[in-house]
Amino acid sequence: xxxxxxxxxxxxxxxxxxxxxxxxxxxxxxxxxxxxxxxxxxxxxxxxxxxxxxxxxxxxxxxxxxxxxxxxxxxxxxxxxxxxxxxxxxxxxxxxxxxxxxxxxxxxxxxxxxxxxxxxxxxxxxxxxxxxxxxxxxxxxxxxxxxxxxxxxxxxxxxxxxxxxxxxxxxxxxxxxxxxxxxxxxxxxxxxxxxxxxxxxxxxxxxxxxxxxxxxxxxxxxxxxxxxxxxxxxxxxxxxxxxxxxxxxxxxxxxxxxx
Numbered sequence: 001x002x003x004x005x006x007x008x009x010x011x012x013x014x015x016x017x018x019x020x021x022x023x024x025x026x027x028x029x030x031x032x033x034x035x036x037x038x039x040x041x042x043x044x045x046x047x048x049x050x051x052x053x054x055x056x057x058x059x060x061x062x063x064x065x066x067x068x069x070x071x072x073x074x075x076x077x078x079x080x081x082x083x084x085x086x087x088x089x090x091x092x093x094x095x096x097x098x099x100x101x102x103x104x105x106x107x108x109x110x111x112x113x114x115x116x117x118x119x120x121x122x123x124x125x126x127x128x129x130x131x132x133x134x135x136x137x138x139x140x141x142x143x144x145x146x147x148x149x150x151x152x153x154x155x156x157x158x159x160x161x162x163x164x165x166x167x168x169x170x171x172x173x174x175x176x177x178x179x180x181x182x183x184x185x186x187x188x189x190x191x192x193x194x195x196x197x198x199x200x201x202x203x204x205x206x207x208x209x210x211x212x213x214x215x216x217x218x219x220x221x222x223x224x225x226x227x228x229x230x231x232x233x234x235x236x237x238x239x240x241x242x243x244x245x246x247x248x249x250x251x252x253x254x255x256x257x258x259x
Contacts, residue, residue: 036114
């Protein structure tokens with residue numbers, strides 16, 4: 001994670017805040033998925049990207065964000081902190097477009113390796129479709145969504161996981177034993193391995209259930225009328241999933257030990 005992030009290790013036995021190293025790591029994983037490569041966490045461009053993402057995330061919790069969402073045509077002409085956030089958002093888009101340009105210069109449609117490659121492949125397939133929405137601007141904004149939606153939520157979940165595991169050493173020991181039993185000295189791990197680790201998988205799900213990072217999701221609409229358990233969900237209705245109700249029905253989650 002970088003030389004500076006490990007300076008805390010020289011203070012043996014002393015508390016430290018893991019939030020920034022975790023956020024950098026999560027952001028870099030998104031870079032790997034979207035761009036196909038990692039950055040040094042001391043890289044100037046990467047640090048600017050992190051700063052822009054943090055600014056955007058902090059803005060989402062302010063009243064200015066509500067005004068901007070409600071009256072964007074007016075707010076974009078008025079002074080305020082939202083102007084700096086608009087600039088930060090543009091810098092993230094520029095960062096994404098720079099990566100897109102590099103991918104196009106070294107494009108191999110037959111062996112896509114990352115999100116940009118697969119998207120460019122889909123763009124090429126649908127280039128003769130007049131109704132296609134696949135274009136470079138949409139790709140850049142999709143990458144922005146990955147960073148803004150994924151960085152903070154994943155970082156918060158990992159921080160809760162660290163805290164809960166530190167406070168429940170017996171569970172931490174069981175997870176460690178299962179990992180050792182399944183992997184031993186091997187350093188290779190993939191998503192399918194979760195089927196071989198039922199206890200660890202259950203712990204991860206319980207952490208995310210008991211310490212969910214969002215009270216509710218963003219509004220969604222169905223593309224057509226849908227019946228669910230006898231109830232009609234119309235395609236014209238906005239739907240919003242309540243995390244509080246869905247994850248806190250204790251009758252459905254008996255025996256929880258991480259609450």
